[in-house]
Amino acid sequence: MTAAGFNPVPAAAEVPSWDSLFAVDFGLAVWTVLTFGALLFVLGKFAWRPLMAALDAREKSIQGDIDEAKRQRDEAEALLAEYREQLADGRRQAQALVAESREAAEELRRELEAKARDESRVILANARREIERERDAAVDAVRREAVEVAMAAASRLVDERLDSERDRKLVTDYIDDLAGSGGAWT
Amino acid sequence: MIGMTRIFAPLQEQAAAQDTAAAGHEGPFNLGDMLAHHILNAPEYELPFIGAVHFPHWDWAVFQLGGLQVDLSPTKHMVLLLLAAVITAAMTLFAARTVARPGAGVAPRGLANAIETVVVFLRDDLCKEYIGHGYQRFVPLILTLFFFILTMNLLGLVPWGGSATGNLAVTATLAVIVFLVIEISGFLTLGFRGYMKTIFFTPPGTSGAIKYLMLAIMTPVELLGKFTKPFALAVRLFANMTAGHMMIFTLIGFIFIFGHIAFVRWAVAAGSFVFVSAILLLELLIAFIQAYIFAMLSAVFIGLMRHEH
Numbered sequence: 001m002t003a004a005g006f007n008p009v010p011a012a013a014e015v016p017s018w019d020s021l022f023a024v025d026f027g028l029a030v031w032t033v034l035t036f037g038a039l040l041f042v043l044g045k046f047a048w049r050p051l052m053a054a055l056d057a058r059e060k061s062i063q064g065d066i067d068e069a070k071r072q073r074d075e076a077e078a079l080l081a082e083y084r085e086q087l088a089d090g091r092r093q094a095q096a097l098v099a100e101s102r103e104a105a106e107e108l109r110r111e112l113e114a115k116a117r118d119e120s121r122v123i124l125a126n127a128r129r130e131i132e133r134e135r136d137a138a139v140d141a142v143r144r145e146a147v148e149v150a151m152a153a154a155s156r157l158v159d160e161r162l163d164s165e166r167d168r169k170l171v172t173d174y175i176d177d178l179a180g181s182g183g184a185w186t
Numbered sequence: 187m188i189g190m191t192r193i194f195a196p197l198q199e200q201a202a203a204q205d206t207a208a209a210g211h212e213g214p215f216n217l218g219d220m221l222a223h224h225i226l227n228a229p230e231y232e233l234p235f236i237g238a239v240h241f242p243h244w245d246w247a248v249f250q251l252g253g254l255q256v257d258l259s260p261t262k263h264m265v266l267l268l269l270a271a272v273i274t275a276a277m278t279l280f281a282a283r284t285v286a287r288p289g290a291g292v293a294p295r296g297l298a299n300a301i302e303t304v305v306v307f308l309r310d311d312l313c314k315e316y317i318g319h320g321y322q323r324f325v326p327l328i329l330t331l332f333f334f335i336l337t338m339n340l341l342g343l344v345p346w347g348g349s350a351t352g353n354l355a356v357t358a359t360l361a362v363i364v365f366l367v368i369e370i371s372g373f374l375t376l377g378f379r380g381y382m383k384t385i386f387f388t389p390p391g392t393s394g395a396i397k398y399l400m401l402a403i404m405t406p407v408e409l410l411g412k413f414t415k416p417f418a419l420a421v422r423l424f425a426n427m428t429a430g431h432m433m434i435f436t437l438i439g440f441i442f443i444f445g446h447i448a449f450v451r452w453a454v455a456a457g458s459f460v461f462v463s464a465i466l467l468l469e470l471l472i473a474f475i476q477a478y479i480f481a482m483l484s485a486v487f488i489g490l491m492r493h494e495h
Contacts, residue, residue, distance in 0.1 A: 015219045016226040021428070025227060025355040027247075027257035031264045032350075032359035035271045039334055042275055044326040047282040051305060052325065054286035 143178075150175060217439040224435050225428060227263040227353055234346050241265075267350040270337040277301060278333055301333075308332055312482050316489040320375075324488055327367060331360065332481035335423065339473035342431060343466060351476075352427035354420065361420035364484045369412070372491035384491065385409060415487050419480060426476050430469045437462045 154171045223232075229241045247258035277297065284298035313321040313328055335351060342349025350356045373381045387404045388397050437458045444454040 015222050016228045018218075018222060018226070020226050022354060024358055025257070025261070025263075025353070026251065026254045027259065028227065028261065028263055028267070028353060028355040029359040030256055030258060031267055032356045033363070035267050036330070036334065036360065036363060039271045039275060040326060040330045043278055043330050043333075047275075047278040048305075048326045048329055050286035051278075051282040051302070052309075052322075054282075055302070055306065055309075 146178070147175070150178075215439075215442045215445075217436065217443060220439050220442075221432055221435050224348065225352060225431050227261050229259060229261050231262050231265055232346060262348060263350045263353045263356065266338065266341055266348050267356060270334060270341055270350060273341075274330075274333045274337045277337075278329075281305075304332075305329060308481060312485040316482070316485040318489055318493065320492075324367075324371070324485065328481050328485050331364070331484060332477050335360070335480050336474060336477035339427060339477055340470075342427060343469055343473065349427050349431070351423050352431055354424045357424040358420040360423075360480070361416035364419060364487070365412075365416035367484075368415070368487050368491050371488060375492045385412075415483075419483060423476050423480055426472055430465070430472055433465055434462055434469065437465065 150171070229243065230238045231241070232238045241260040244259045249256055278301060281298040281301035285302050308329055309325050313325050317324050338349050338351045338356070340349075341347040342352060372384065376384070385405060385408050386401060387408050388400055392400055440458050441451075441455045444451050
């Protein structure tokens with residue numbers, strides 16, 4: 001068999017004329033209208049409408065899910081913020097408490113210190129006063145003793161040399177001197 | 187077109203001279219006849235192993251419609267048209283049933299998912315985008331146009347198939363349907379006065395003589411514009427499909443033309459095979475693109491008309 005012997009066009013086929021390429025076949029046009037009309041009707045009713053409804057429903061449900069997720073996230077964030085706020089608040093309060101108690105202790109310490117210092121000052125003053133009093137008393141006693149001794153000495157001198165006018169004047173002057181100056185005793 | 191049969195005449199005559207005993211086949215190979223057989227409409231359908239099936243001529247289905255001869259007898263393209271409609275319906279109904287199944291908690295897969303993706307794309311990126319407000323009413327039309335045209339285009343790439351969109355009657359009718367939708371929806375949206383403005387257009391700010399001059403110039407332009415849109419739709423689809431098939435069958439035809447030349451026939455056959463495979467892939471792309479363009483331009487034209495002010 002030669003290759004040229006094979007003809008891909010079936011022998012029985014009628015070869016149509018090329019004139020029909022641009023000639024509109026109105027029978028086919030009517031068929032197209034009927035077919036497309038029927039297809040549009042059937043698909044519109046049984047394919048596109050349920051499909052669109054399903055898509056819309058799914059879109060709505062997804063949108064709902066997204067909204068819900070967003071709402072929950074917002075809620076969680078608000079909650080977190082609240083907890084953080086509370087935590088910070090608690091920490092602040094604790095710090096305030098610590099500071100307050102520290103201050104109170106300090107205050108107390110200062111107060112006690114001041115009181116102790118006052119007391120010690122009072123005690124010191126009292127002691128000083130006591131000492132002064134004791135010293136005054138001692139000075140008085142010494143002075144009195146001195147007068148007594150002087151008087152005793154004087155009386156003894158008087159018993160022996162009372163006639164000496166000059167001795168008498170000496171003792172009297174001495175006593176006067178003691179009483180008058182007072183400086184040597186104080 | 188007549189020239190088509192003459193292009194390879196010398197080769198064919200040579201082939202005829204060598205073709206001494208073509209058992210079971212009448213006449214030598216003729217590329218023009220082969221193209222005509224595969225591309226043009228005829229009252230017969232070639233089936234595998236069976237051969238050409240002749241359709242009966244329905245005398246009762248022939249009538250005059252205002253001076254037009256309408257013959258409803260079955261033809262190859264009519265069968266392909268109905269077949270495409272059945273396939274489109276089967277696929278989309280299946281997809282709709284799968285997607286809209288009650289309690290479908292899981293995302294659809296496979297064919298239904300593919301169709302759903304295309305449907306969502308056409309709805310959002312064509313209808314919503316180009317038609318705008320109130321687009322929902324046009325979604326079924328655009329979707330049906332796309333899937334129906336796509337199926338018809340793809341049937342042309344199937345062995346023993348053929349595409350009804352390679353027939354001007356089919357594409358022109360679809361274009362006329364779109365034209366009617368454009369004009370009627372435009373009329374309903376714009377009202378009588380608004381619709382008239384799409385024909386008798388005067389640019390804003392013109393008056394007096396200028397206005398009437400503009401009216402005289404623009405009215406034929408506007409009217410022409412109304413008819414060129416569907417004309418372009420019809421011719422674009424028809425020409426793309428026809429040209430694609432011509433290319434494929436011409437490349438295949440080379441194998442038969444050079445079949446008797448011993449030294450080149452295998453090279454020619456191999457080259458044809460490679461080229462036809464490549465062109466078929468291209469045609470697959472074009473089948474989708476042309477269906478998309480037809481649907482997209484329909485949406486664009488409907489939207490343009492409705493937003494005319």
